[in-house]
Structure formats: structure tokens, C-alpha cells
Amino acid sequence: IFTEKVKNMKRKWVMVFVILLTSLVLAACGSKGQEQQGDTKNEGGIDISFKAPEKTEAGKKLEYTINVMKKGQPIVEADVVVHLEMKEMDHGKNGFRARMIEPGVYKGQAVLPMGGDWVAYVNVKTAGEEVTRSFDFKAEGDMMLPEEMKKAGLNEDGSLANPDF
Numbered sequence: 447i448f449t450e451k452v453k454n455m456k457r458k459w460v461m462v463f464v465i466l467l468t469s470l471v472l473a474a475c476g477s478k479g480q481e482q483q484g485d486t487k488n489e490g491g492i493d494i495s496f497k498a499p500e501k502t503e504a505g506k507k508l509e510y511t512i513n514v515m516k517k518g519q520p521i522v523e524a525d526v527v528v529h530l531e532m533k534e535m536d537h538g539k540n541g542f543r544a545r546m547i548e549p550g551v552y553k554g555q556a557v558l559p560m561g562g563d564w565v566a567y568v569n570v571k572t573a574g575e576e577v578t579r580s581f582d583f584k585a586e587g588d589m590m591l592p593e594e595m596k597k598a599g600l601n602e603d604g605s606l607a608n609p610d611f
């Protein structure tokens with residue numbers, strides 16, 4: 447009877463562990479999915495568009511433009527932060543805090559460490575709302591050399607050395 451009890455306890459702990467692990471995995475996937483649904487979830491709310499430069503090249507400091515509107519009107523004084531991430535790999539934190547240059551038009555600059563498929567996660571915060579939308583774009587060029595990264599203010603993995611967001 448004693449060994450039976452021990453077996454049962456072991457089984458219980460294994461179950462608890464499996465449930466914990468599953469919920470962790472689900473939580474991780476869930477948060478990613480929500481970001482990408484920003485646009486359908488927010489119909490009638492904040493409208494965001496993102497423009498990468500015409501020719502997006504790795505290793506160059508380039509400017510990105512974000513338009514933020516609501517019901518056809520520009521949103522002023524929004525907090526706009528853009529995270530730039532590669533689709534297939536992790537380069538750490540890269541991107542920028544955008545500045546409004548005219549009503550509803552926000553701009554910011556970034557250096558991409560390599561060419562390939564990128565995703566811009568645009569987070570817009572206003573007094574009452576917060577929305578994140580993702581936009582795919584492509585960049586040309588090879589991986590930057592370590593010394594080039596250093597000069598451009600990046601760490602060796604391509605993340606920003608001094609992010610302000």
C-alpha cells in the first residue's frame with residue numbers, strides 16, 4: 447500500500463509539471479498571436495500604417511514612417527514605439543521610439559544588422575488606448591561585420607547598445 451501511495455504521488459507531480467509546462471507554452475504563443483491580430487481587433491479604433499524605406503538595406507541608418515489615424519483624423523501626441531525583429535532569428539532589441547513630425551505622421555531611424563525577412567511591431571499608446579500591429583518587410587544585404595555593428599551603435603547580436611524605449 448505504501449509503494450502504491452508513493453507511485454500515486456509521483457504521478458501527481460508529473461501531472462502538475464505537465465500542466466505547468468503546457469500553460470507556459472500556451473501563454474507564450476497567445477501573446478504573439480494577439481500582437482498580430484491588432485488590426486482586426488481594433489476596427490473603428492486606431493488605424494496604423496507602417497512604411498519601410500523604398501530600398502531597405504542592412505547596415506544603413508534608414509528612416510521608417512508610421513501613420514496613426516482614428517476615424518480619418520490624425521492622432522497627435524501618441525507614444526509610438528517600433529520593435530524590429532527578424533522572422534527566423536533573434537537579434538535582441540532593435541527599433542526606435544518614433545517622433546511626430548506632422549499631425550499623425552511619426553518617424554524614426556534604425557540600422558538592421560542583416561538582410562532577410564523582418565517584422566515591425568508597431569505599438570501605439572494614446573491616453574485611452576493601446577494597439578500593437580505587425581508589418582512584414584524585406585531587407586537586402588549581408589550580415590554586418592562586428593566592427594560595423596559597433597560603429598552603428600549595435601551589439602554583436604544586432605541589438606541596440608543604448609535603446610531609448
Ligand SMILES: [Cu+2]
Pocket residue numbers: 532535537560562
Ligand atoms: Cu538575422
